[in-house]
Amino acid sequence: MVQVRKNYPRLADGTLDREAWLRHIQALAKLDGGSLVTLRKAIEMSEAAEQKAIEAENIWVEGTSSFLTGLEMVEILADLQIDGEALCAAMLYRAVREKRLPLKTVEAEMGETIAKLIRGVLQMAVIRSRSAATGEENQSSAVEEHSENIRRMLVALVDDVRVALIKLAERTCAIRAAKKADEAKRRRVAREVADVYAPLAHRLGIGHIKWELEDLSFRYLEPEDYMRIAGLLDEKRLARQEYIDDVLSLLRDELGKADIEGEVFGRAKHIYSIWRKMRRKNIGFSQVYDIRAVRILVPTVRDCYAVLGIVHNLWRNIPNEFDDYIASPKDNGYRSLHTAVIGPDRKVLEVQIRTFAMHEEAEYGVCAHWRYKGTDKKSGQLEGQDGYEQKISWLRQVLDWHEEVGGNPLEDDLQASDVDTRIYVFTPDGHVVDLPRGATPLDFAYKIHTEIGHRCRGAKVDGRIVPLNHELQTANQVEILTGKREAPSRDWISRNMGYITTSRARAKVIHWFKQQARDQNMAEGRTILDGEFKQLALADFDFEKLTKKLNMHSLDDLYAAVGAGDIGVGQVLNAAQRMVKVEQGEPVLSLTAPVAREGQADVYIDGVGNLLTHIARCCNPVPGDEIMGYITLGRGVSIHRKDCANMLRMQSDEPERILQVEWSEKPAELYSVEIMVEAYDRHGLLRDITAMLDSQRINITAMQTRSNKHKHTVDMVITAEIHNFEELSQVLHRINQLPNVASAKRRVLH
Numbered sequence: 001m002v003q004v005r006k007n008y009p010r011l012a013d014g015t016l017d018r019e020a021w022l023r024h025i026q027a028l029a030k031l032d033g034g035s036l037v038t039l040r041k042a043i044e045m046s047e048a049a050e051q052k053a054i055e056a057e058n059i060w061v062e063g064t065s066s067f068l069t070g071l072e073m074v075e076i077l078a079d080l081q082i083d084g085e086a087l088c089a090a091m092l093y094r095a096v097r098e099k100r101l102p103l104k105t106v107e108a109e110m111g112e113t114i115a116k117l118i119r120g121v122l123q124m125a126v127i128r129s130r131s132a133a134t135g136e137e138n139q140s141s142a143v144e145e146h147s148e149n150i151r152r153m154l155v156a157l158v159d160d161v162r163v164a165l166i167k168l169a170e171r172t173c174a175i176r177a178a179k180k181a182d183e184a185k186r187r188r189v190a191r192e193v194a195d196v197y198a199p200l201a202h203r204l205g206i207g208h209i210k211w212e213l214e215d216l217s218f219r220y221l222e223p224e225d226y227m228r229i230a231g232l233l234d235e236k237r238l239a240r241q242e243y244i245d246d247v248l249s250l251l252r253d254e255l256g257k258a259d260i261e262g263e264v265f266g267r268a269k270h271i272y273s274i275w276r277k278m279r280r281k282n283i284g285f286s287q288v289y290d291i292r293a294v295r296i297l298v299p300t301v302r303d304c305y306a307v308l309g310i311v312h313n314l315w316r317n318i319p320n321e322f323d324d325y326i327a328s329p330k331d332n333g334y335r336s337l338h339t340a341v342i343g344p345d346r347k348v349l350e351v352q353i354r355t356f357a358m359h360e361e362a363e364y365g366v367c368a369h370w371r372y373k374g375t376d377k378k379s380g381q382l383e384g385q386d387g388y389e390q391k392i393s394w395l396r397q398v399l400d401w402h403e404e405v406g407g408n409p410l411e412d413d414l415q416a417s418d419v420d421t422r423i424y425v426f427t428p429d430g431h432v433v434d435l436p437r438g439a440t441p442l443d444f445a446y447k448i449h450t451e452i453g454h455r456c457r458g459a460k461v462d463g464r465i466v467p468l469n470h471e472l473q474t475a476n477q478v479e480i481l482t483g484k485r486e487a488p489s490r491d492w493i494s495r496n497m498g499y500i501t502t503s504r505a506r507a508k509v510i511h512w513f514k515q516q517a518r519d520q521n522m523a524e525g526r527t528i529l530d531g532e533f534k535q536l537a538l539a540d541f542d543f544e545k546l547t548k549k550l551n552m553h554s555l556d557d558l559y560a561a562v563g564a565g566d567i568g569v570g571q572v573l574n575a576a577q578r579m580v581k582v583e584q585g586e587p588v589l590s591l592t593a594p595v596a597r598e599g600q601a602d603v604y605i606d607g608v609g610n611l612l613t614h615i616a617r618c619c620n621p622v623p624g625d626e627i628m629g630y631i632t633l634g635r636g637v638s639i640h641r642k643d644c645a646n647m648l649r650m651q652s653d654e655p656e657r658i659l660q661v662e663w664s665e666k667p668a669e670l671y672s673v674e675i676m677v678e679a680y681d682r683h684g685l686l687r688d689i690t691a692m693l694d695s696q697r698i699n700i701t702a703m704q705t706r707s708n709k710h711k712h713t714v715d716m717v718i719t720a721e722i723h724n725f726e727e728l729s730q731v732l733h734r735i736n737q738l739p740n741v742a743s744a745k746r747r748v749l750h
Contacts (some may be wrong), residue, residue: 008071018043021071025087028078035084039074042088042110046070049101066094069173076169080206086162089117090169097122120163121170123475164200168209171197175216190220205333207362214272222275229271233291241266247294247343254310255296262298262307292343293350297359301326304353308337311351315341318348326358334362426477435472438501442468442492445480446505453505454486454512469498488512496730518560525559529572549575612636619644622673622728629659637661672701673728674747677716680740681707685714688738698722698731717747 009020018040026036050067073090088110095101096118103122107115175193178186194217201210219226244266251264274291278284296307304326311317321340329335336354343349354362424434425444435443441459445452458481459466472478488509492499500506514521543555550567552558561567612635619641621627626642630650637659640647651658679685686705693700702719722728728746735744 016043016047016071025074025078028075029081029084029087031084031087035087038084038110039087039091042091042114043070045101045106045109046091046095049095053098053100064177066098066100069094069170069177072173072176073166073169076172076209077165080165082162082165085111085113086117086166089114089121089162090166093118093121093166093170097125117160117162117166120160121166124163124167161204164204165206168197168201168204168206168213172209172213175213178216178220186220190217193217194221205361211270211273215270218272218275225275226271229274233271233274243344243347244292244294247292247349250314250344251294251296251311254314255298255307258306258310260298260303260306262296262303264294264296266294292347293352295352295354295359297354297356299355301355304337304355307353308339311339311341311353315343315349317341326354336362423472423474423476425472425474428477428479433478436502439472440469440499440501441466441472441478441480442500443502443505444472444478446500446502446508448480450508451486452480452482453508454488455482455484456488457481457483468492486512496733514560521561522556522559525562528562529559546572546575614638616640616644616646618646620672620674622722623663627661627663629661630654631657631659673720673722675716675718675720675732675735675744676747677718677735677744678742679714679716679738680742681712681714682740685738685740686716689716689718689735692734692738693718693720693731696731696734698727713742 009017009024011017022036022040022043025031025039031039046067050065053066070091070093073093074087077087077090092101092106092110092114096103096106103115103118106118171193174189178189181189193213198210198213198217201213248264248266255262255264298304298307318340321338323338326335326337335358336352338350338352340348340350422434423437423439424432426432427448433444433447435447441461442453442456445456445459456468459468459470460479460481461470461472461476463477463479489499491497493506493509493513500509543558547553547555547558550558550572552561558567558572562572613629614635614637615621616630616638621639621641621644627639628642628644628647628651629637629639630647632638639661647658677689690700699721700718701721702717704717705714706716707714720731722731732744732746735741
């Protein structure tokens with residue numbers, strides 16, 4: 001039998017009085033009848049799961065109860081007036097987490113939405129189990145960076161604000177229960193709450209949860225300071241309360257005289273905020289001005305400033321202790337007027353003035369939007385279709401927070417402020433690494449260290465071997481398997497193979513190959529430049545000056561750059577021509593001339609002016625193919641593949657009409673190409689191929705299929721429109737990866 005806490009309503013046998021407790025929750029959360037029925041079912045499921053676990057001696061942690069934790073989480077969330085689905089998810093979460101209740105059962109019995117909420121909270125729990133590697137005693141910048149990455153990961157995981165609220169409730173229960181745990185566990189839980197979840201509560205503007213999390217974590221992390229400040233507060237508690245009661249009475253009288261309908265009450269200062277202010281301002285306890293504090297709530301903003309005038313007329317304000325957070329709200333949306341005055345008996349008094357709506361937002365944050373924005377005053381139900389304003393408010397707060405924790409990103413990190421463009425994964429030691437969405441284990445390896453990337457031989461994700469082009473997801477734990485020597489593969493730098501997605505990792509691989517092949521690149525570059533310069537009658541050219549003009553350190557560097565393709569021959573020759581013009585007065589040579597477009601291609605023809613071009617239908621060349629030009633009679637230049645049968649014949653018969661041509665860097669049009677697929681026939685093969693092409697935004701203009709019933713094979717010819725040779729290569733690679741496909745290649749017409 002599960003024994004409930006003394007403050008829960010109980011029956012004669014000591015068990016929970018469900019109906020009395022449900023009535024309490026219904027009043028607190030303002031639930032409708034349908035939500036109450038669902039919550040009753042969730043309570044029954046959680047209690048039955050725990051009873052079954054007790055009978056089977058399936059104990060998660062000694063002294064804990066998934067059922068009682070569920071009740072406590074529901075009470076915390078009901079105070080926020082969260083909806084019934086989230087309350088049910090909170091009630092069942094610990095039972096699912098402790099493997100006493102299968103998530104599939106929850107989905108079947110309670111519905112997809114509740115199961116999805118639990119799944120989201122479970123995903124956030126992965127952070128707790130994998131992020132404990134950083135030593136809590138090491139207060140270095142690395143630890144702070146780790147905490148920020150954890151918070152950024154939380155933002156990336158949460159796509160429903162209710163998931164974050166349920167997790168906050170669960171961590172609140174955990175820090176409350178930590179007083180019964182050993183010191184090591186107390187400190188571990190407190191450090192996590194202080195670094196991750198108290199800031200999350202602050203970002204969402206849920207003041208009372210934030211304060212509790214901060215005070216309890218502070219109590220376990222800095223017990224001596226906590227007890228010292230608590231003692232100072234307790235010593236003067238009675239005198240301070242009498243003083244505050246007198247101030248409240250005076251303020252109520254003044255509001256009545258001004259005909260302002262407001263509420264006035266004393267405000268408790270929590271211990272952690274006192275300690276933090278003492279540390280931040282390097283002051284003593286007696287100099288903390290808001291130990292004695294009152295809060296005044298009024299209907300309108302105009303009333304706020306009217307009351308401010310009343311307060312300043314009653315008592316002299318302290319210079320530099322006034323803050324107008326109504327005109328300039330805090331980052332988390334907090335709005336209020338704060339002033340400190342010399343009150344009765346010349347004691348410092350802090351006064352906060354805000355509207356009722358501002359107070360709700362300060363106390364309940366994003367939940368206040370659910371409760372008050374867009375609701376009908378009579379029914380309390382949301383106006384409009386789906387609480388659009390609530391979602392906008394949540395997204396704005398999350399995005400604001402993400403911008404705050406961002407650093408000074410470069411290259412791949414340029415879009416780090418957009419939560420949809422980043423993923424956050426764990427190292428085996430529990431540290432968080434952020435990467436662009438779509439990143440692979442190789443991207444991860446090179447982000448950790450260049451040498452780890454160079455020595456990478458394989459990868460494990462969540463303990464399972466995966467291909468190196470596997471796409472990582474947020475909260476994955478990634479382990480890189482390394483060899484003894486550096487040996488990157490040239491396939492890694494192929495965009496079509498998908499091994500590397502970040503420019504940083506690709507640059508490191510390319511650099512490695514350049515370093516390994518430097519001598520060969522130097523020889524190739526020397527041969528190329530010597531041949532070109534001899535052809536231009538520049539054999540005695542001053543290469544040292546040319547090297548400086550191209551900003552290279554040495555002639556060997558220039559040769560290596562040309563051999564590696566970092567500098568084009570045309571770029572070197574143009575620099576040389578400018579030097580010749582300056583030193584010898586010779587004219588600048590025209591190396592290439594742009595060709596006019598006819599809407600089908602964009603090419604350059606060596607040594608001629610503008611001519612019209614068109615793509616030859618006999619071979620349909622695409623950008624990336626080696627091509628030749630043929631001067632036609634009246635239609636400009638027709639572009640053929642270099643190995644086209646017609647081109648080979650024309651080269652032999654009419655060599656004077658053949659031109660050397662090349663593609664431009666950015667073809668502007670689409671090119672028709674035929675793809676031939678050979679595969680073993682299976683159900684859904686055609687659907688998979690067309691779906692893949694559609695996902696790549698490839699337009700199909702024609703398709704032919706022919707099946708061989710005896711061999712169980714199928715041949716397809718797909719006519720598609722593509723932009724360039726690189727895109728075609730990527731499409732062929734993806735088709736080849738589909739199950740049962742034997743080959744996919746471009747069909748060439750001779």
